[in-house]
Amino acid sequence: xxxxxxxxxxxxxxxxxxxxxxxxxxxxxxxxxxxxxxxxxxxxxxxxxxxxxxxxxxxxxxxxxxxxxxxxxxxxxxxxxxxxxxxxxxxxxxxxxxxxxxxxxxxxxxxxxxxxxxxxxxxxxxxxxxxxxxxxxxxxxxxxxxxxxxxxxxxxxxxxxxxxxxxxxxxxxxxxxxxxxxxxxxxxxxxxxxxxxxxxxxxxxxxxxxxxxxxxxxxxxxxxxxxxxxxxxxxxxxxxxxxxxxxxxxxxxxxxxxxxxxxxxxxxxxxxxxxxxxxxxxxxxxxxxxxxxxxxxxxxxxxxxxxxxxxxxxxxxxxxxxxxxxxxxxxxxxxxxxxxxxxxxxxxxxxxxxxxxxxxxxxxxxxxxxxxxxxxxxxxxxxxxxxxxxxxxxxxxxxxxxxxxxxxxxxxxxxxxxxxxxxxxxxxxxxxxxxxxxxxxxxxxxxxxxxxxxxxxxxxxxxxxxxxxxxxxxxxxxxxxxxxxxxxxxxxxxxxxxxxxxxxxxxxxxxxxxxxxxxxxxxxxxxxxxxxxxxxxxxxxxxxxxxxxxxxxxxxxxxxxx
Amino acid sequence: xxxxxxxxxxxxxxxxxxxxxxxxxxxxxxxxxxxxxxxxxxxxxxxxxxxxxxxxxxxxxxxxxxxxxxxxxxxxxxxxxxxxxxxxxxxxxxxxxxxxxxxxxxxxxxxxxxxxxxxxxxxxxxxxxxxxxxxxxxxxxxxxxxxxxxxxxxxxxx
Numbered sequence: 001x002x003x004x005x006x007x008x009x010x011x012x013x014x015x016x017x018x019x020x021x022x023x024x025x026x027x028x029x030x031x032x033x034x035x036x037x038x039x040x041x042x043x044x045x046x047x048x049x050x051x052x053x054x055x056x057x058x059x060x061x062x063x064x065x066x067x068x069x070x071x072x073x074x075x076x077x078x079x080x081x082x083x084x085x086x087x088x089x090x091x092x093x094x095x096x097x098x099x100x101x102x103x104x105x106x107x108x109x110x111x112x113x114x115x116x117x118x119x120x121x122x123x124x125x126x127x128x129x130x131x132x133x134x135x136x137x138x139x140x141x142x143x144x145x146x147x148x149x150x151x152x153x154x155x156x157x158x159x160x161x162x163x164x165x166x167x168x169x170x171x172x173x174x175x176x177x178x179x180x181x182x183x184x185x186x187x188x189x190x191x192x193x194x195x196x197x198x199x200x201x202x203x204x205x206x207x208x209x210x211x212x213x214x215x216x217x218x219x220x221x222x223x224x225x226x227x228x229x230x231x232x233x234x235x236x237x238x239x240x241x242x243x244x245x246x247x248x249x250x251x252x253x254x255x256x257x258x259x260x261x262x263x264x265x266x267x268x269x270x271x272x273x274x275x276x277x278x279x280x281x282x283x284x285x286x287x288x289x290x291x292x293x294x295x296x297x298x299x300x301x302x303x304x305x306x307x308x309x310x311x312x313x314x315x316x317x318x319x320x321x322x323x324x325x326x327x328x329x330x331x332x333x334x335x336x337x338x339x340x341x342x343x344x345x346x347x348x349x350x351x352x353x354x355x356x357x358x359x360x361x362x363x364x365x366x367x368x369x370x371x372x373x374x375x376x377x378x379x380x381x382x383x384x385x386x387x388x389x390x391x392x393x394x395x396x397x398x399x400x401x402x403x404x405x406x407x408x409x410x411x412x413x414x415x416x417x418x419x420x421x422x423x424x425x426x427x428x429x430x431x432x433x434x435x436x437x438x439x440x441x442x443x444x445x446x447x448x449x450x451x452x453x454x455x456x457x458x459x460x461x462x463x464x465x466x467x468x469x470x471x472x473x474x475x476x477x478x479x480x481x482x483x484x485x486x487x488x489x490x491x492x493x494x495x496x497x498x499x500x501x502x503x504x505x506x507x508x509x510x511x512x513x514x515x516x517x518x519x520x521x522x523x524x525x526x527x528x529x530x531x532x533x534x535x536x537x538x539x540x541x542x543x544x545x546x547x548x549x550x551x552x553x554x555x556x557x558x559x560x561x562x
Numbered sequence: 563x564x565x566x567x568x569x570x571x572x573x574x575x576x577x578x579x580x581x582x583x584x585x586x587x588x589x590x591x592x593x594x595x596x597x598x599x600x601x602x603x604x605x606x607x608x609x610x611x612x613x614x615x616x617x618x619x620x621x622x623x624x625x626x627x628x629x630x631x632x633x634x635x636x637x638x639x640x641x642x643x644x645x646x647x648x649x650x651x652x653x654x655x656x657x658x659x660x661x662x663x664x665x666x667x668x669x670x671x672x673x674x675x676x677x678x679x680x681x682x683x684x685x686x687x688x689x690x691x692x693x694x695x696x697x698x699x700x701x702x703x704x705x706x707x708x709x710x711x712x713x714x715x716x717x718x719x720x
Contacts, residue, residue, distance in 0.1 A: 140636055147643045154650055158657075166657050170589070170667065173654065177596050177647055178584070184603045184640055191633065192610035 008057030012065040012078045015047050015131035023124035030117045040120045044096040051089040058085045062550035073198045079137035082537035088134045090339045094255045094346045095127050097516050101350050102248035104508025126152035133260050139197040150176050156249045164244045172241035179227035186220040200551035203271045218273045229261025232290035235313045243305035247353025254312050255346030262319045269323050270541040283324035284414045288421045291317030295428035304352045304362040312345050321418050322403050325410050332538035333402030340395040347384040347516040367440035368448045378441050383517050389430030395523040569609050576602035587666045589655045600644035604637045
């Protein structure tokens with residue numbers, strides 16, 4: 001074994017271990033917020049660096065680590081192939097930047113409503129769970145990864161324990177518990193059918209199973225992952241629960257959680273059940289419905305965060321579309337789209353947090369004149385918004401073009417429908433984004449409609465209810481002297497000349513959002529090489545042999561050395 | 563693989579009861595539903611391990627007579643996870659209770675505002691000139707009293 005390879009292998013468990021150990025340390029350091037902040041940033045920076053090394057290290061062949069040196073089918077394996085490492089690098093980069101945003105916003109600072117500073121430990125546990133899910137080479141370990149990240153997400157979503165968050169948290173927790181139980185039932189069925197949970201071994205043995213049984217198991221797993229990824233008939237929980245959380249929490253959820261579901265769908269689709277026309281057909285119809293219905297939902301909303309939640313659901317459809325085509329071109333485009341979407345969606349939710357800070361609301365019925373109030377914020381919104389809408393030459397356009405090309409190559413009637421749906425969804429998304437832009441950013445302040453008295457009371461109740469208390473309360477603490485004089489600028493009422501001056505944005509939050517926008521633009525710049533990378537990942541996935549030989553090849557090695 | 567019919571029947575009953583409880587409005591019943599569903603799934607995992615046999619300890623029984631130890635390990639993990647989730651759910655339910663003195667799931671905020679808007683639009687359709695819409699302000703007081711959110715929604719609907 002050459003030393004470079006062993007180095008990469010020994011790095012494999014670190015993306016899971018480091019955040020977990022960091023979470024423990026952060027909990028111990030709860031009394032010292034400054035140290036705690038530096039610790040979390042340090043840990044996540046290290047994980048990003050390791051993920052970058054893993055991307056390079058897995059370029060030739062998938063890297064495998066057998067935990068505790070138990071050979072492959074017996075022990076747990078961690079596998080880093082190109083799909084996992086690309087996902088890991090993207091998600092950890094976004095996680096790190098959103099953490100900086102959260103520190104800027106002060107979600108992490110303890111205030112009266114969160115007596116124990118649990119944000120940092122929980123956030124790190126979330127990162128560990130995501131990393132474990134991506135690197136797992138074993139179906140049950142994937143389940144454990146899911147549970148770790150879900151448990152952390154339950155806590156983050158209900159942070160502060162206010163009425164609206166507890167209400168949203170209940171829906172979220174119950175839906176996700178059910179999806180986990182469906183997943184566990186799927187694991188039981190897989191084990192009953194093939195007698196193993198090692199992904200590589202399942203893929204070898206599944207072909208011998210009766211096609212009817214295969215389809216049943218496949219559909220159970222797809223249902224579980226479909227709920228987590230928010231694919232259409234199973235997506236209703238998402239727009240109800242995400243918008244109530246604190247802005248950085250929503251941003252990181254939008255970027256990561258649904259994508260872990262998409263990752264699992266890609267993995268089961270390509271590795272475990274490669275030729276299953278029935279499931280592919282179902283996925284295509286689901287993808288079409290997810291795209292169009294999500295986009296229509298986005299248009300109907302008048303709250304920025306809810307608009308974004310619906311576009312999030314809608315664009316999951318694009319990824320499912322690529323996976324359902326089951327061609328290397330389709331899967332490659334889907335992976336590219338995942339990378340693009342993680343970045344852009346997280347960016348937009350961060351921007352929504354800034355809009356809320358500056359305008360005092362996220363409702364388009366109460367926002368106006370933001371472009372004049374803060375030109376920088378307008379730019380920060382505009383770039384990712386048109387990127388999401390798919391305006392060339394940005395990465396959103398490249399991803400959609402790749403998917404449309406793959407669909408046209410496929411040539412079936414359903415694929416043509418999907419191509420049409422993808423183009424339509426792109427336009428509808430652009431319309432939804434433009435609507436927010438026109439209402440919140442461009443509309444002069446004096447054109448704000450007079451609110452219905454009931455709605456004023458209703459919305460104010462929401463605030464009194466403490467819908468965003470952690471953020472507002474902590475904003476003061478974090479920024480010290482920097483008061484949020486700009487807040488409630490958008491609230492109805494007379495506006496003095498003074499308030500028309502550009503509003504100062506919180507510095508750290510803006511810098512973090514700016515960095516996310518920059519990452520989105522960088523994806524456009526490196527779109528060529530990245531596309532080559534995702535295409536190679538897709539080729540490896542669809543041929544399946546590199547993954548299986550990597551897992552069992554090494555197991556054979558170890559048996560010989562013993 | 564072979565499995566006990568009784569076990570399968572038990573799993574089916576537990577799944578049915580679990581789904582029924584899960585769909586209830588009372589949060590305590592939802593929690594019970596989650597627990598019952600969790601146990602049903604755990605039994606399913608156990609039954610996936612094949613026929614029952616001796617404890618999987620080397621030397622106690624011939625290997626062929628042993629039951630599958632892997633499924634037991636899986637279920638142990640699953641039980642721990644379900645316990646954690648149940649504890650969290652219980653704490654949320656307790657939180658709902660301290661906020662609202664209510665065990666039932668309240669109507670979603672967004673649903674309430676949509677319903678409010680719909681009711682108002684109908685009102686406007688009926689009488690174009692009456693757009694003041696101040697006739698339903700009483701529900702605000704209800705909400706201040708806490709826990710009467712649904713009364714407010716009902717008021718808007720009326």
